[in-house]
Amino acid sequence: MKGFGTFALIVGICWVVFALSMDVSVSTGMGRVNNLGLMADRQVHAIVGGMIALAGLVMMLLGGKGSASGRAETTEHDTRHCPLCAETIKNAAVKCKHCGAEIEAVSAPILVNRWVASIPCTAGERQERARQVITDLGMPAVPMIGSAIGAGPFATKEEAKRAMVLLRDEHQTFSEIAYRDSVSGKFKPVGDTATTLWALAIPCRKESDRERAIATAGLLGLASLSASDSFVRFGPVTSKLEAGEIWRQLTEKGVHGNIEEIRES
DSSP: OHHHHHHHHHHHHHHHHHHHTOOOEEEETTEEEEOHHHHHHHHHHHHHHHHHHHHHHHHHHHHHHHHHHHHHHHHHHHEEEOTTTOOEEETTOSBOTTTOOBOOOOOOOOOOSEEEEEEOOOTTHHHHHHHHHHHHTTOOEEEOSTTOEEEEEESSHHHHHHHHHHHHHHHOOOOEEEEEOTTTSSOOOOOOSSEEEEEEEEEOSSHHHHHHHHHHHHHTTOOBOOOOSSEEEEEEESOHHHHHHHHHHHHHTTOOOEEEEEEEO
């Protein structure tokens, strides 16, 4: 805006100069006299030029104020005080420009209260595998509530969703989007009057699919829920993380399905 304002100011000034230099006189038999029409044209041009110059000046002032504010904010987040002379220096500085003291550079702060793709897992080997899967994809890993591991944190929920899709497509790893805070590792879900439970729904196109799903669920100690001609269901469990862990165990044994939400009032 400041650049455009400068341009408008220059154009406005040139316009006013042009208006003031206009010849408003005409020749007559008695010499040259001022013409009212030309004088009116000069007045219009002077007013237009003045308005453009004034608008340009306003844009310059507002643009300069915004830029100064932005620079001040950036400087505030990118500077610190020298531990010896207390003068302001850059975070990345390794030597104070004021007193010459050698100091350590300060890296940018790591996001803490941000979005993550949380992988439910048990402590031990499964937890290490989840951490390895995240790091293999080039993402940071952070601890969550219990033994869960999160990919992130990310500044936006959309970035966390992309991480969730990447974990699913590249490593067939289930995860859920959560907002991680620095104290508990994750904000507790907001309670309401209804109880939310989770179940596993296994599609069965053939009778052999149904028998395999029931046998696998029996090995994992899963309770059966109501079934239909095309689905068998197991559960319920009280958290989506727990349902995700069961989903992963079923997938490892070749039984594929979906996680369903059950709400009981």
